[in-house]
Amino acid sequence: MPDRDDEEEGQMDGPVLRAQGLAKEFRGFRAVDGVDLDVAEGSVHALVGPNGAGKTTLFNLLTGFLKPTAGRIMLGDRDLTGRRPEQVARLGVARSFQITSLFPQMTPREHLELALAGATGLTWRFWRTERLLDRYADRAAELLSEVGLSAHAGTPAGTLAYGHKRALELALALALDPRVLLLDEPTAGMGVEDIDRTVELVRKVRAGRTVVMVEHNMSVVSSLADRVTVLQSGRVLVEGPYAEIRHDPRVISAYLGDPHAED
Numbered sequence: 414m415p416d417r418d419d420e421e422e423g424q425m426d427g428p429v430l431r432a433q434g435l436a437k438e439f440r441g442f443r444a445v446d447g448v449d450l451d452v453a454e455g456s457v458h459a460l461v462g463p464n465g466a467g468k469t470t471l472f473n474l475l476t477g478f479l480k481p482t483a484g485r486i487m488l489g490d491r492d493l494t495g496r497r498p499e500q501v502a503r504l505g506v507a508r509s510f511q512i513t514s515l516f517p518q519m520t521p522r523e524h525l526e527l528a529l530a531g532a533t534g535l536t537w538r539f540w541r542t543e544r545l546l547d548r549y550a551d552r553a554a555e556l557l558s559e560v561g562l563s564a565h566a567g568t569p570a571g572t573l574a575y576g577h578k579r580a581l582e583l584a585l586a587l588a589l590d591p592r593v594l595l596l597d598e599p600t601a602g603m604g605v606e607d608i609d610r611t612v613e614l615v616r617k618v619r620a621g622r623t624v625v626m627v628e629h630n631m632s633v634v635s636s637l638a639d640r641v642t643v644l645q646s647g648r649v650l651v652e653g654p655y656a657e658i659r660h661d662p663r664v665i666s667a668y669l670g671d672p673h674a675e676d
């Protein structure tokens with residue numbers, strides 16, 4: 414018997430983020446082709462798959478950066494389908510941006526104050542008003558401490574080490590206080606030490622949150638993910654806990670590029 418209360422709240426043990434029949438076509442080519450995805454509240458859910466599987470496209474759909482050709486995206490009982498990225502973010506699905514979106518001259522503290530001001534609806538023309546930004550100083554300091562950047566709060570972002578830039582991106586997403594945090598390859602381009610640090614960081618920030626991440630590094634996936642969705646050719650190939658999917662012959666074939674993998 415379905416538990417109506419839980420369903421109506423759109424949370425508890427039900428999915429907090431749900432995609433149904435999601436598709437994206439680029440000039441007739443289906444990069445995402447009828448994906449169903451249920452992300453449970455409080456879980457870390459990894460999206461994996463070989464190159465070109467549609468992970469980035471799916472991420473862009475979930476965050477409003479692309480509009481779906483078909484299908485529906487729900488956050489709890491709210492329909493996110495077709496909403497713009499800033500609306501999606503404000504409703505509670507925030508994405509950790511790429512380093513290219515950082516301003517090299519601005520410090521982590523300034524980035525965060527600006528993000529916090531933006532999250533509360535203040536527009537750009539207000540951001541230099543010192544008193545308004547002071548309001549966000551405490552929260553910015555907290556977020557910097559959460560991601561281990563306190564010692565670099567006043568360093569221009571352009572001169573930060575790679576791992577620290579990625580930590581700043583994460584803090585910027587957390588500034589939105591999201592219900593669902595999307596991480597796009599959080600360990601991409603990192604050496605072993607930074608990867609370990611990032612795994613610890615994600616462990617820490619996941620508390621009380623739901624995380625969806627695209628991640629190529631399977632050891633990172635095994636350390637962090639409660640559930641894994643494996644995509645191939647725009648479709649869900651397999652879904653389940655990492656311990657189960659890692660032995661699945663379809664997954665192994667997909668990664669080895671077996672042309673009969675879908676059989």
Ligand SMILES: Nc1ncnc2c1ncn2[C@@H]1O[C@H](COP(=O)(O)OP(=O)(O)OP(=O)(O)O)[C@@H](O)[C@H]1O
Pocket residue numbers: 439442443444462463464465466467468469470471
């Ligand atoms: N804007 C676009 N126009 C046309 N084709 C696109 C576009 N974006 C993605 N594609 C195609 O859609 C498919 C899926 O791409 P996508 O980047 O989502 O895969 P991915 O799983 O993220 O791959 P990777 O692991 O290499 O990042 C690819 O074949 C890609 O060439």
